[in-house]
Structures are given as C-alpha cells and as structure tokens.
Amino acid sequence: MNLLTFDSQQKLHESAAGIITGLVQTRPRAVLGLATGGTPVGIYHAMVKSYQRGLVSFRSATTFNLDEYVGLPESHPESYHSYMRNQLFRHIDLPPAQAHIPDGNAADIVAECKRYDRLLEDAGQIDLQLLGLGHNGHIGFNEPAHTLISGTHLVNLQEDTRKANARFFHSIDKVPSRALTMGIGTILKAKTILLVVKGADKAEIVHTALTGPITTQCPASLLQTHPRLVVLLDAEAARLFQ
Numbered sequence: 001m002n003l004l005t006f007d008s009q010q011k012l013h014e015s016a017a018g019i020i021t022g023l024v025q026t027r028p029r030a031v032l033g034l035a036t037g038g039t040p041v042g043i044y045h046a047m048v049k050s051y052q053r054g055l056v057s058f059r060s061a062t063t064f065n066l067d068e069y070v071g072l073p074e075s076h077p078e079s080y081h082s083y084m085r086n087q088l089f090r091h092i093d094l095p096p097a098q099a100h101i102p103d104g105n106a107a108d109i110v111a112e113c114k115r116y117d118r119l120l121e122d123a124g125q126i127d128l129q130l131l132g133l134g135h136n137g138h139i140g141f142n143e144p145a146h147t148l149i150s151g152t153h154l155v156n157l158q159e160d161t162r163k164a165n166a167r168f169f170h171s172i173d174k175v176p177s178r179a180l181t182m183g184i185g186t187i188l189k190a191k192t193i194l195l196v197v198k199g200a201d202k203a204e205i206v207h208t209a210l211t212g213p214i215t216t217q218c219p220a221s222l223l224q225t226h227p228r229l230v231v232l233l234d235a236e237a238a239r240l241f242q
C-alpha cells in the first residue's frame, strides 16, 4: 500500500487527478472505474482543468461508474447519472457511448446487473478504480454484511448511509433505499485502486479499514489484499496514521 497525506485539499485533488490523467496520457484506451459522492468533486474539477488546458483527451477512454440509486429518474439532480454529467462528462471529450453507469430504473434489475457485468468483462480489466469511503466502511454501495457479493447487484442501503447522503437531498425520506453497485470482486480485479478519503469524520474508519482485521463487516478492509493500492488522505483523515 502506498499512502500519501496532503495538507491542502487542492494538492490532494490535483494529485489524484494527476494520477488519473497521467494514466490516460500514457494509455489513451484506459478503462477507468469512477466514483461519486462529495470526495471526488474536486478531483473531477482538476481533471476538467487538465482537459481544458489540452493536456489530456478522454476520447478513447472507457469509464464504469461504481453505482446508481434505484428508482431515481436519471434526470433527478442527485442521480449519479446527473452527478457524472455535471461534474465531469459534459466538460470533457469522453464519447457518451463509452461512459457506463448502472441503470437504476431498469425494469429487470437482475438482467441489468448481468448486462453491466458483461460490459465490464468485454472491456477487460479496469486499469484504475477510483474509490471514496463510506463512514461504515462501504465502497461503492457494498455495505457491511456477513457475506459480500462479487458482481454487480442490488443492495438495500443502510440507515447510516442514507443519513450520510441526506445532505444531498431535501430530507432523508427522499434518499432512495436501494441501489445497484459494482461488486467487491470487480473492484478488487482493478489493476490499481486509488482510494481517496477526506475529513476528520473518516479518520477512524479509514484507519480501521487499512490496519484492522480484514472482514466483510468493513468492506474497505478487503482493499488490504490488493497489490496496487494507492491511498490519498487529507491531514484530518490521516490523523490516526501519525
């Protein structure tokens, strides 16, 4: 594991964006695994800046998002489709047909999970998977559980996860209770994993996940088994590593 701590948010965002755009510069057909939530916003902003300066092109890249809410229209401002469009996709030259996000409104959820896994398989290995971290140790929407699922699947979101994401909605009642997520097996198959964690409220969980027991009760702890894990932390999240 390669763990780096940053004393400024800007440096953290630029460093994460630099890792991603550096990969795309050397490997234009890179397959990127992308995340949502508050954490990657500054990273996407820095990637857009690099693109606008002509330093990188995404026209041959392919992207796969980790997850999407179930039952939220794609056009809803808090759907992950809207998030990705607004934070990244509409500002860069990635062809829409090469940007994949699970369809949380599919009539047949099982078929949708299979379709997404087939697309992932056809694309080959994900070159770099960007990850944030949930307060309960979730990655993507893989919540703590007795068993974890390898491929794309439907999850019931835990109350804590819904509460954490309520800040993006008008109230907790509006936060969907289900989501589709890429499975742990797919995440762990990525060549490189870039885990980004920010804020004092994540200091304990990131420390537990990366130094504590490997357990399905903390899905991020499985990242300890990955041969190429890069962890970027801000000073607050890194507090317990000193």
Ligand SMILES: N[C@@H]1[C@@H](O)[C@H](O)[C@@H](COP(=O)(O)O)O[C@@H]1O
Residues within 6 Å of the ligand: 035, 036, 037, 038, 039, 040, 066, 067, 131, 132, 133, 134, 135, 139, 140, 141, 161, 165
């Ligand atoms: N499904 C997403 C995850 O992909 C994200 O990494 C995590 C942390 O989010 P944030 O960065 O907003 O703290 O929770 C969300 O619910």
